[in-house]
Amino acid sequence: MSKTTPARVLIVTTSTPSYERAGYRTGLWLGELTHFWDVLEKDGHHLTIASVDGGQVPIDPESLSAPVLAMGGTKKRYEDTGFMSILDDTASLDDVASDGWDAVYLTGGHGTMFDFPYNPVLADLLVTTYEAGGIVAAVCHGPAGFVGATGSDGNPLIAGKKVTGFSWPEEKLAGRDKVVPFRLDHALKEEGATYTKALRPMAEKVVRDGTLVTGQNPTSAEGVGKAVAKLLAKSR
Template structure:
């Protein structure tokens, strides 16, 4: 099976200019879970080209990364981030599902038409749609062929406002993802303790709350691919 992973292309916050981007561990842990089970993962980004990495994701302690991030020191692996295809140029039919990688950059370019079109393609085809942390920004307002939006009546999770406060990013982000998910989804849940693993599986929709959940979403995807 071949899975499509999607990254943000945004490398700075609009308000301050502080660097942001993809949260690297949320890609590496998912990648390891799927490739370890014999599946392939192709990385794309919203605009194409080099993928920006949130520098905080390289400094966060191991316990918050969700595991040791040895991939950053692997040149062959990191080359995957050097020149990615733009999501609008990807042959979506070639993939068995999509994974929306988190990172604060997603809050600016995931709630856009090219991402919504890609996500809808997989949902309408009955394929797996998965997202972690801020990745669910790409699930907001996605229109389906049925006339409903993707999250209507569905169970979901995503980065909580409490976690946003802990990350000291409440003044940088354009909205509260928790509030958006509560308004759109049938049910939003979160871990009792912030920054701990929380994975929600609703059919072929898999959402996870934070970086500590990245391996969990990979494991959940592997289970669905076995079905």
Template sequence: MPAATNKILIIVTNADEYQKVGLRTGLWLGELTHFWDFAEEHGFTMDVASPSGGKIPLDPESLTRQMLDAEGTGKRYLDRDFMDLLKDTMKVSDASVDDYDAIYLTGGHGVMFDFPQSKDLESLIARFYETGRVVATVCHGAAGLLNVTLSNGEPLIKGKRVTGFSWPEEELANRAQAVPYNVQEGLKKLGADYSTAAQPFAPHVVEDGRLITGQNPFSARAVAEAVVKQLVTE
């Protein structure tokens, strides 16, 4: 196992709009804050990176009163120092695997457009996994796993137990006609053992060794709990 650094690399999207419709998108803020709060409470520091680097857009749906009231997200939104972390993020290509114990891919629909298109991100995720580090995603962040191939030529998620934003949730969110593809089907087509919570939008986390995936925005804290548990017990 690599030497512990007590640092986690968080990946966020640069995409701010859908390609087929005029809706705005971006990072789902709670998927960053819920994870960050728990990991920070347990002694981890974090860096934020994105495929292109620079300023990060926020999904407006994640800034409603209901979402900001959930698990302290509103407090972080009012925290200038915290929000400034999203003003000039590091490029994924500049991140070094050796600096971190884990990588965590946030969601928001924007990731569907730039995560699977980033060769640098694919390579980074594969290196994290093949060097014995934790790879975690939440919600649409699972899209970042779709094109990740290991050194043996096999998809990272082939034969792995995973979850991610489900198609019924996509329909309930009124985004089925706007998204470029079906994340649930994409994961299954690569041979992943995909599962969901009994009810849409209920928290659901799946662990398969060092691969940890959460189904929806309400799973972000539970993903953090699973990641921290693995890292502190190794």
């Protein structure tokens, strides 16, 4: 347990269960939630999960395969009925966006590519939190939430910021390059951000620029959690 004062951390998930141009199922990448949750829970912070539409969170079936579940304690969380029941009935983003949060974390999963970009409620949440001195974090496809988020100065929220996110080589390896609605790396660059990626696909990479923290892929979720925990410890 950390000696810091507990922070209020909002974890945002997608509500999109499938692609628009293919029958593949999608949704939240479970490990990107659990790895982050484990780090922040250990420090005693108050964690709340909200999805874009509220209700049950769709889970990407690829994230439930045996090799993936074996990574970083995800299987233990998946077997925990108490934990998984949280995802059965989540608050909607509309219900909690104005509550005031110390940190906001955007989980990934390809579903975010459809309901995170140009989402006015999510954009306002990110801008309000960041401009109030709070922490904004995202992992894998979660940075799609930055697309269309404009600060009070009229510039994109991530303009001039260093970020990362799921890379195009990783998208090709996942076999989703033909069905995603856009290239995430290009979209982040078009927002004015400096995008970088790891030399090797699926290698951990976490980028911190002030109170903005991003991770490239599922293997980076724990690292994002640790970076957020450090920032929270400094601010309490």
